[in-house]
Amino acid sequence: MMYRRVPDDLTETSFRGNILSLFAMLSMGTLFLLETKEYLSTNIETNMGLHTLDDSRIQLNFNITMMDLPCEYSTVDVFSSIGFQKNVTRNIRKFPVSDDGVLQRYEQRNWHQDDVELWDPAVFETIDDLHQDGEDAISLNEETFEYALREFPFLFVKFYTSDCSNCDDFAPTWEALGEIVTDASMSIVDAFMKEKGIGDNQYSDEEYEQAVNFMAPVLVTKVNCNKHPKICLDQKIRLYPTMRIFVNGNAKGDYDGHRTVMELVHWVSHIEAENREPGQLRMHLVERFANERTVRNEVEQEWNDALTEHRAPRTRNITRHPGCQISGHIMVDRAPGKFLIQAQSYGHDIAAHMTNLSHIVHHLSFGDPDSRNYIEENWASMPKGFVRSLHPMDGNVYVTGELHQAYHHHLRIITTEFDRNSKMMKWARDNARRVYRILQNSQLSTYRRHIVPEAKFSYDLSPIAVSYLEISRNWYDYLTGLFAIVGGMFTLFGLMDSSLSAFLRKKSY
Numbered sequence: 001m002m003y004r005r006v007p008d009d010l011t012e013t014s015f016r017g018n019i020l021s022l023f024a025m026l027s028m029g030t031l032f033l034l035e036t037k038e039y040l041s042t043n044i045e046t047n048m049g050l051h052t053l054d055d056s057r058i059q060l061n062f063n064i065t066m067m068d069l070p071c072e073y074s075t076v077d078v079f080s081s082i083g084f085q086k087n088v089t090r091n092i093r094k095f096p097v098s099d100d101g102v103l104q105r106y107e108q109r110n111w112h113q114d115d116v117e118l119w120d121p122a123v124f125e126t127i128d129d130l131h132q133d134g135e136d137a138i139s140l141n142e143e144t145f146e147y148a149l150r151e152f153p154f155l156f157v158k159f160y161t162s163d164c165s166n167c168d169d170f171a172p173t174w175e176a177l178g179e180i181v182t183d184a185s186m187s188i189v190d191a192f193m194k195e196k197g198i199g200d201n202q203y204s205d206e207e208y209e210q211a212v213n214f215m216a217p218v219l220v221t222k223v224n225c226n227k228h229p230k231i232c233l234d235q236k237i238r239l240y241p242t243m244r245i246f247v248n249g250n251a252k253g254d255y256d257g258h259r260t261v262m263e264l265v266h267w268v269s270h271i272e273a274e275n276r277e278p279g280q281l282r283m284h285l286v287e288r289f290a291n292e293r294t295v296r297n298e299v300e301q302e303w304n305d306a307l308t309e310h311r312a313p314r315t316r317n318i319t320r321h322p323g324c325q326i327s328g329h330i331m332v333d334r335a336p337g338k339f340l341i342q343a344q345s346y347g348h349d350i351a352a353h354m355t356n357l358s359h360i361v362h363h364l365s366f367g368d369p370d371s372r373n374y375i376e377e378n379w380a381s382m383p384k385g386f387v388r389s390l391h392p393m394d395g396n397v398y399v400t401g402e403l404h405q406a407y408h409h410h411l412r413i414i415t416t417e418f419d420r421n422s423k424m425m426k427w428a429r430d431n432a433r434r435v436y437r438i439l440q441n442s443q444l445s446t447y448r449r450h451i452v453p454e455a456k457f458s459y460d461l462s463p464i465a466v467s468y469l470e471i472s473r474n475w476y477d478y479l480t481g482l483f484a485i486v487g488g489m490f491t492l493f494g495l496m497d498s499s500l501s502a503f504l505r506k507k508s509y
Contacts, residue, residue: 016500024493031485039478051415051465057335058461063327063363066341067399067454068356071096071324073239075344078330080337083320087344088330097323116347118166120260122294136178138221144229145223147261154218154275155246156268161226164240164349169372170259171179177261178220180293184286185216217282218245218268225351238355239348247275249270259347266289317482327362334461342454352452357406358399359455364458365391366413366436375435389437396453398442405446406453413440415465437466 066074071094078085096104116201130136137158140148148155160167189211203211213219225240233381235244235251243255245268252271257263269283326341341359343350365372376387398407414437447453 017154017497020493020497024489028485028489031489032482035481035485039473039475039481043473045468047467048464051461051463056334057331058341058366059329059364059368060332060459061329061369062361063325064096064341064455065323065325065360065362067097067323067358067360069324069341069343070322071326073343073345073348073350074322074324074326074341076326076330076339076341078332078337078339080333081335082333085330086223086448088125088323088495091137091330092326095325095327097325099322101323103325106435117260118347119169119295120176120262122259123172123176124175125172127175130172130175130179130484135174135175136182136220138178138219139230140221140223141228145221145228148219149246149249152213152219153218153248154216156218156220157244157246158222159225159232159235159237159240159244160222161240161241161349162224163226166347166349167241170241173259173261173264174220174222174243176293177264177290179285180261180265180289181216181218181220182212182281184289185212187289188215188282197505208292217272217286224441232351236354238351239345240303240351241348245271245273261294262287262288325362332459336458336460338456338458340454343452350452352447352450353403354401355452357453357455359397359407361389361393361396361398364393364438364457366438367434372435386437389439390435392438392440393442400444400453402446403452404445404449404453406455408443408445408456408458410441410443411457411459413437413459413461414439415461417465417467427449 015222021486061414075086076088076092076095091397098104138144138148140157145157158170160171189208192215223231225237243264245252245255252275255264255267257267265287269281269287272281272283330339341357343355343357372390375390393409400406415434416437417434445456
């Protein structure tokens, strides 16, 4: 026989044997539990290698709030070493944020190039031609600006710079408006003198000019911000040109519509109607002279009449500092590049010193959001900090405390893949095969005085990809381990029993 039968007298129980058997059972039970836990758990194995490109573009997801940059001037540009995209609007949404931080429900957009007329085509004269008989749009300095605010109830000011192309294009239209207001004022003064019986020889040219300015429904003026920067800084001028109206010394709003003479006149008429008694209204005289100057046929006359009746005046509120929440995704090239959020306007030059690019990054990540969400929700065995590295900038606030500053963010993108044969990938059915980790560094940059700051996010994809593989034990390894535990415990406690027996017998002698 292979296994001989042990005699019955040798199988009698003893106290020592019971104790050793109990310890043996407890030890085997503990080892069985640990072995089973090890079998059911998985280990993460990490490999690194060159990343193989299987697509030429990658998705960039973001949700960023610009604290002091209106949506109509917020643009997203993308540049890479192999191409660029300017003023990206596809898959991007913009929602205004009030100056007290409340997100508005309506969506906003940038104005396109054909939305606003930048000058009046009916004004065909050049600025030099219009200045041959003098300047009707009065140039102001620090002293005369304060005087005009005190003395004239309605003051219309164009803030501009001498190096602003949009200002140059608009200059003839603004001067034409000044001439039209002057003509209307002269008619008012002439009618008054005729009524009072005042002859031409009873006043000087200077007195007549003062009377024309005093009787003007609105005084049309201009301030060169290159020559008088203090005025523009005090008025917080952010765009050139800015057309601002003052009523009784207080700013009432900035004009933000088509830059034609008739629309400017209609807007001032609207402001006048809100701030003067019905019997004191005088802008209707200016409208008559504007019609004679700019309307060339019946079609244009019908258009102006409809314009007066139906079009709502567009005014930009100057007392508030609205922000903009920009969210969505863009497809970027798999090459070193950057995407920028900056202030741009087709119809204005941006005042660099007044541009505030402070922002909040609510979310920024690369790749498919569904893959990232699946990893976050279903794989708790990932290394510590892995999930956070998929979007490390989320919730960060970047505030600039000085002029001519903006934050630049440098992002190193590391491709992270999961082996197709791992248990996790069988669960996900390839839904989360690849995600992108981000190594982020942010720095506050200072710009030259004439350069408009921009919030810059530079990115570079690492050529090295990290691969994660779940390693689990085979069933036959598990069974082998169980048998090894049984055999090992039997052998170990058998040796212990034999040793104790020999020691006790030797001691009895």
